[in-house]
Amino acid sequence: MTAFHALRVSRHALLNRAHMLLYSLAILALLRHRLSCLLSSSRFLPLLLADLVLAFMWVACQASRWRPVRRHEFPDRLLREVDPAAFPALDVFICTADPHREPPISVVSTALSAMAFDYPPDRLSIYVSDDGGSAVTLFAFMEASRFARYWLPFCKENGLLDRSPEAFFRSNIGGDSDKMKDSKDKHDDRDSCLVQMMYESMKAKVEGAMERGYVGNDVIFDAEERELFEKWKGFARHDHPSVIQVIFSFMSQSLHTTIAIWILNNSSY
Known part of the structure; x- marks a missing residue:
């Protein structure tokens, strides 16, 4: 049977046990003294x-010190032995409540990072709970749904480690160092610049809507999107109905699956 991890007992285990023995004797001596008194x-x-x-x-605190171990995992062996279709379904919940304290662009980056997990995409679902009922947060995820069609394949093709676009473009590192640094293909550089331009464009739109405090018709071009925003009219942070909306469903030949993001607006806190 293939081992998915290696286990080694720490060399400090014997010292820990000797200390526990001496300390236990001291405690017993103290209790005996208290009883005699x-x-x-x-x-x-x-x-x-x-x-x-x-x-x-x-x-009660000594259990972890009795036999401390060090483990080394081998996730690559898991893919060889287990069919990805047999992996358990993974649900990721991202909660937000106030777009002023939790900027929508940061929440979007968190969701995009989760969507780019190195995990079978058909077993992955992302749920975003917006208790504040913010139309700007909804708009941010609508923009993110367009950007994700380029960001997710970009992460997969380049083996990115920083899958949050905000962190990746801020650090300019983000990927597998051998793969990213050794690549001399100018097409990859153009792709990176193009994706960054798309991210900056999305960020500017979302932050612009945040500064205005509303989502104007100048940034909504689709009739279906306008109909969606009609549900958000008249929402107050502490008084709005519950709404569940599928924002993003994505399928590509590189991912062979569908990923969905939901916006959950709850009337209770």
């Missing part, structure tokens, strides 16, 4: 109870 005077009862509680707390 209690026979002569009841005023030692609170001290005995306190020592018993502290002794119990110490014993």
Whole structure:
């Protein structure tokens, strides 16, 4: 049977056990002393109870020190032995409530990062709960749904480690160092610049809507999107109905699957 991890007992285990033995003897000696004092005077009862509680707390913390181990995982072996279709379904919940304290562009970057997990995409679902009922947050995810069609394949093709576009473009590192640095293909550089331009364009639109405090008709071009925003009219942060809306469903030949993002607006906190 293939092992998916290697386990090694820490070399400090024997020292830990010796210390535990000596400390246990000291605790027993102290408790014996308290009991002998209690026979002569009841005023030692609170001290005995306190020592018993502290002794119990110490014993309860020793389990991890009895046999400390170090593990080394081999995730590549998992893909060789297990069919990705047999992986458990993974649901990721991202919660937000106030677009002023939690900028929508940051929430979007978190969702895009989760969508780009190195995990079978057909087993992955992303749920975004917006308790604030913000139309700007909705608009941010509508823009992100367009950007994701380019960002997700870009992450997969370049083996990015920083899958959050905000973190990736800020650090200019983000990917597998060998793969990204050794590549001399100018087409890859053009792709990176193009994706960055698309991200900056999306970011400017979202931050512009945030500054205005509303989503204007100048940034909504689709009749279906206008109909969607009609549901958000009249929403107040503490008073709005529950709405569930599928924002993004994506399928490509490189991913062979569909990924969905949901916006959940809840009337309760």
